[in-house]
Amino acid sequence: MSNRKDLTVCYYTANTENPKFENKIIEDLKVKAGNIPIISVSRKPIDLGTNICVGEKPVSYTSEWKQLLVGLKAAKTKFCIAAEADCFYPPEYFEFMPEDERTMYNYNNIWMVWKRHNGFYKKYVYCEGAQICGREYWIERLEPVLPKEWIPYTRREENRLVNDLFRERKEFTGRPVVSFKTGDGVSSRTTFDSKSKTHDLEYWGNIRNIKKIFNY
Numbered sequence: 001m002s003n004r005k006d007l008t009v010c011y012y013t014a015n016t017e018n019p020k021f022e023n024k025i026i027e028d029l030k031v032k033a034g035n036i037p038i039i040s041v042s043r044k045p046i047d048l049g050t051n052i053c054v055g056e057k058p059v060s061y062t063s064e065w066k067q068l069l070v071g072l073k074a075a076k077t078k079f080c081i082a083a084e085a086d087c088f089y090p091p092e093y094f095e096f097m098p099e100d101e102r103t104m105y106n107y108n109n110i111w112m113v114w115k116r117h118n119g120f121y122k123k124y125v126y127c128e129g130a131q132i133c134g135r136e137y138w139i140e141r142l143e144p145v146l147p148k149e150w151i152p153y154t155r156r157e158e159n160r161l162v163n164d165l166f167r168e169r170k171e172f173t174g175r176p177v178v179s180f181k182t183g184d185g186v187s188s189r190t191t192f193d194s195k196s197k198t199h200d201l202e203y204w205g206n207i208r209n210i211k212k213i214f215n216y
Contacts, residue, residue, distance in 0.1 A: 005137065006078040008037050009096065010071035012103070013085035014059045015044040017182060022085050024213070029083055032091050038083075039074050041067040050074065060152035064128075065161075072139050080138060084129030086182060088210075090104070092174035092202055101134030104166040109200055111176045112192050119207055122196035123179065128162075130177045141165055147152060175203040177209065 011029065013022065025047050029038070038049025045053045052070055057063045072080055079098060083089065098105050107130035110123040145161055147153070153161065178201070199207050 007094075007132075008071075008075035008077045009033050009040055009049070009081050009083050009094070010068055010075065010080045011038055011040040011048060011085075012064055012067040012071060013040070013042045013046070014063070015042055015085075016059060017085050020180065021180075025081055025088065028088060029049055032081075032089055033094050036081075036094055037077070039071045041071045041074075048178045054150075057150040058152050060211045061115070061153040061158045061162075062147065063098075063150060066146055066150060069139065069142050069146060072135055072142070077135060079132055080169060081132040081169040082129050084179075085129075086178070086180045087127070088178040088204070089127045089130075090175040090177065093177060096132065096172045096174075098132060098134070098170075098172075100170075102137045104131055104133045104169050105172050106131045106140075106169050107172040107173060107177055108177050109173050110179055112179050113207070113210065114181045117197075119197040119199055120178070120204075121177075121192040121194065124191040124193060125177055127177065129179070132172070133166075176201055178204060 009029070026046070029134060030048070040046055040048040040051045042051060042053055044058055045051060050073060054067060054070060057066075068082065081094065093107060096105070104127035108126070110127045110130055111120040112123050113120060142165070145165065201207075204210055
């Protein structure tokens with residue numbers, strides 16, 4: 001078991017998801033995180049750990065990263081782990097502890113769910129809501145490339161930033177993280193393996209059960 005005193009969950013949300021849906025994500029996160037401290041950064045006040053409300057900022061990936069940066073700066077632990085308003089995490093996601101403080105570790109078992117598709121689909125690349133890193137290194141890499149004001153970059157600039165931010169990455173894994181593309185977030189687009197479709201996923205069970213739990 002990892003030393004949880006060295007880890008903080010940084011949860012960020014634009015508060016654009018259906019409140020009933022996001023509340024279920026939040027309640028599950030509280031259980032899964034256990035005694036790990038949580039810092040939540042939101043556009044509206046929420047009841048989750050230590051909440052920092054940044055107000056009605058633009059809804060964009062740029063704002064998402066700025067919210068994450070706010071959470072990283074507020075944390076005090078050696079490592080931080082990301083959590084998003086549309087992701088459902090297995091317990092072991094919060095049990096991993098990296099060896100290297102200056103390397104980004106990405107969870108490599110991410111499965112997507114869309115309302116219009118009746119199945120789980122394996123995500124090709126990493127999910128920004130499923131990664132862990134040394135807090136100071138994360139700040140060091142993220143802060144210089146973000147605008148000082150809450151003015152979103154263009155999508156092309158955002159894509160370039162993502163590609164350049166952490167070129168050296170390592171992976172950790174466990175049972176699947178489920179990422180919901182509800183249509184209420186910044187974007188419903190992502191890269192995935194269309195041939196990976198399955199109706200049943202380890203730990204989570206059948207797609208119908210997941211959708212029923214989340215009224216999705």
